[in-house]
Amino acid sequence: MTDFEPPLRLILDGDALAANWKALNARSGSALAGAAVKANGYGLGAREVAARLRDAGCRDFFVAHWGEAAAIADIIPPAWISVLNGIQAADIPHIRALGTVPVLNTPEQVSIWRASGGGRCHIMFDSGINRLGIGPEQMSQCRLQDIDVDLLLSHLASADEDSAQNEAQQRLFREHAAAWGAKRLSLANSAGIMLGADYHYDLTRPGLSLYGGIARSGMGAFIKPVARLSARLLQVRTLPAGAPIGYNATHVCGNDTTVGTISIGYADGYLRAFSGKGSAHHGAAALPVLGRVSMDLVTIDISAAPELREGDWVDVEYDLPTASALTGLSQYELLTNLGTRFARNWR
């Protein structure tokens, strides 16, 4: 622990997070919405995210790794936590002790679970993403006696697009679902919720849109931003016309320019894709990024905000769909890149 205040902040809106879950739950029709909180709650902080979603009414939490389950198992009842990336025999004692629920992804994992005592589990059926899960041709290899399948999941590959693959996956899932004898069925991620009632089944699994991501057009009407970035000005200086800025001098000042250097860089997830493209703001004043993003520093043009002084804070523009269009990074990458040096301040 340290008493130093980090010079960069993620300002996180807990009410917006809860409102996003409630909106996605409402749009899931008769299904309940769960929540994907893997990858440290998409970069925002798994424990803080999970506690707020629990209080909002969420009862199904999805992580990828067992370590991620252990990290929230004292604040979320273990039976509510599902581990997406499957099991290995060597981990069984820890898994049983933790009491969170495995998603079995292969016939081999089904055998391991049965041999270790069986009981409640989930199954991932691969309906066509061909990534992780039991394919239709492998179902005959799975012996389900002594196995209590709570949730049968499948994952959509192209829900963010108007693709024929969506309907194909949905039909295949519907066709094969009954054979597993699962108590509950789940297909839709954030974007899948928008595909309509055929995709909702019993439980939806939004991730991105809980955190303010616009997974499909139209969601902007009801999804609120959750994270804002703010960074401290470390230096203010006026440079003469002709002065180069940053690594490889990719920007050269056209006029005398008042510049500020802020405490954020690619080590914080503000990747070099923002070089010469990103911006900060102070009130209504836009402060464009000049030159390359460095590991810990970014130089911005602060001519539009002459009141700024060293030590002041500026907001770094990070609207997810806008930043995605600007940089070519996905909204998922923009969130999960956010590093460990931010103070994560929940409001």
Ligand SMILES: *Cc1c(COP(=O)(O)O)cnc(C)c1O
């Ligand atoms: C990450 C993940 C989700 C959440 O997807 P979003 O697109 O972020 O809504 C849902 N289901 C599975 C299996 C996942 O891996």
